[in-house]
Amino acid sequence: MASAFFVFFLMTFQFFRFTPYIVAKGVDWNSLLHLLAYMGLMFLPFAMPLAVLLATIYTLNKLSEDSEIVAMRAFGASKERLFMPFLVLGLLIAGTLFSLNRQVIPFAKREVRNSLIKFASSAMLNRIRPAEFFADIPGLTIYASSVSEDGRDMSNLFLFMKDKKTGEEKIIFSKGGALVGGKNNIADLKIELTKGSIVRLGEKTGDLEKISFDKYTFPAFKKVPGFGSYNKASVKSNKDLRKEIKRTEVIYKERLKTGKDIEGKRKDYHVNLLEYWSRFNTPLVILGCIFLGFGVGIKNGRGKDKNSALLAMMVLIPYYALFFWGISLAKNGPLWPSVAVFVPTLFFFVAGYWFYRRMDWVN
Numbered sequence: 380m381a382s383a384f385f386v387f388f389l390m391t392f393q394f395f396r397f398t399p400y401i402v403a404k405g406v407d408w409n410s411l412l413h414l415l416a417y418m419g420l421m422f423l424p425f426a427m428p429l430a431v432l433l434a435t436i437y438t439l440n441k442l443s444e445d446s447e448i449v450a451m452r453a454f455g456a457s458k459e460r461l462f463m464p465f466l467v468l469g470l471l472i473a474g475t476l477f478s479l480n481r482q483v484i485p486f487a488k489r490e491v492r493n494s495l496i497k498f499a500s501s502a503m504l505n506r507i508r509p510a511e512f513f514a515d516i517p518g519l520t521i522y523a524s525s526v527s528e529d530g531r532d533m534s535n536l537f538l539f540m541k542d543k544k545t546g547e548e549k550i551i552f553s554k555g556g557a558l559v560g561g562k563n564n565i566a567d568l569k570i571e572l573t574k575g576s577i578v579r580l581g582e583k584t585g586d587l588e589k590i591s592f593d594k595y596t597f598p599a600f601k602k603v604p605g606f607g608s609y610n611k612a613s614v615k616s617n618k619d620l621r622k623e624i625k626r627t628e629v630i631y632k633e634r635l636k637t638g639k640d641i642e643g644k645r646k647d648y649h650v651n652l653l654e655y656w657s658r659f660n661t662p663l664v665i666l667g668c669i670f671l672g673f674g675v676g677i678k679n680g681r682g683k684d685k686n687s688a689l690l691a692m693m694v695l696i697p698y699y700a701l702f703f704w705g706i707s708l709a710k711n712g713p714l715w716p717s718v719a720v721f722v723p724t725l726f727f728f729v730a731g732y733w734f735y736r737r738m739d740w741v742n
Contacts, residue, residue, distance in 0.1 A: 435672025
């Protein structure tokens with residue numbers, strides 16, 4: 380139940396971001412259910428540690444309130460013996476999640492990304508209207524006197540383009556135009572214009588240049604829009620990710636010798652390493668959550684409130700602060716990715732061990 384709650388909670392925030400694409404497209408129920416199923420798998424590594432911690436605390440609080448812990452202690456049960464069922468279940472959950480993280484979850488992330496790109500591409504075409512300015516494409520504004528029902532064929536076009544890097548501006552007039560490609564991938568979308576002219580203005584020089592054309596084709600997107608926290612590393616299986624790590628490592632070492640673009644290549648290399656080690660770290664975090672939940676979940680006596688949730692939060696907040704701080708340093712600085720990933724988890728186990736040692740076993 381805790382897993383379902385946290386997965387649904389995470390999905391809700393993510394899903395609202397893409398509602399405009401889905402509504403504009405009119406997605407069928409089959410595609411929507413597939414998207415939700417893959418999203419659920421995608422969020423398991425984030426939801427499971429919190430779910431395990433909550434379930435462990437709730438179970439032990441309930442056993443303490445019903446005097447079951449007192450009864451077990453009266454029969455001579457030690458802390459280690461009480462902890463063993465939780466440890467066995469934690470190992471099963473951690474092993475299952477690690478297995479899913481090898482290939483299934485990366486596949487789910489890839490399917491979610493591809494579905495959202497497909498929805499965004501179709502939704503964008505549906506938002507182009509005649510005699511209205513369309514500015515959903517970064518750096519490009521389109522105005523057409525008439526547009527076909529599918530949004531692909533247009534006539535009497537006005538286009539304004541601006542390159543943010545160079546500051547160059549282009550104004551294009553065309554008698555006809557069409558959107559080509561982009562049905563399944565918005566990155567493949569191209570604009571094909573016929574019989575028109577281009578007026579180009581340089582920001583630095585202020586020079587005007589006019590070019591006439593019979594046919595002019597160019598990609599709609601210079602940079603494909605991103606969808607959440609997806610990256611190339613996260614959608615690769617463990618096998619493919621190891622190959623990518625070796626490839627980026629070779630490139631990074633070559634750049635160290637030449638001294639060119641070291642920061643960029645180091646970031647590519649470290650992002651792959653962070654993703655790889657995180658897949659090993661998540662099962663450890665689950666075991667740490669069970670260890671912590673056991674230490675704070677058992678109350679000292681019936682009816683006594685130990686504030687278990689508050690104690691758990693006192694560990695979780697520093698853990699995530701340390702974790703995300705380390706990830707940021709590993710991406711943009713010299714901190715080694717394995718250190719950024721595993722050191723916060725070590726802190727988690729130390730905190731859990733401290734609470735475990737402080738448990739009161741006096742009747």
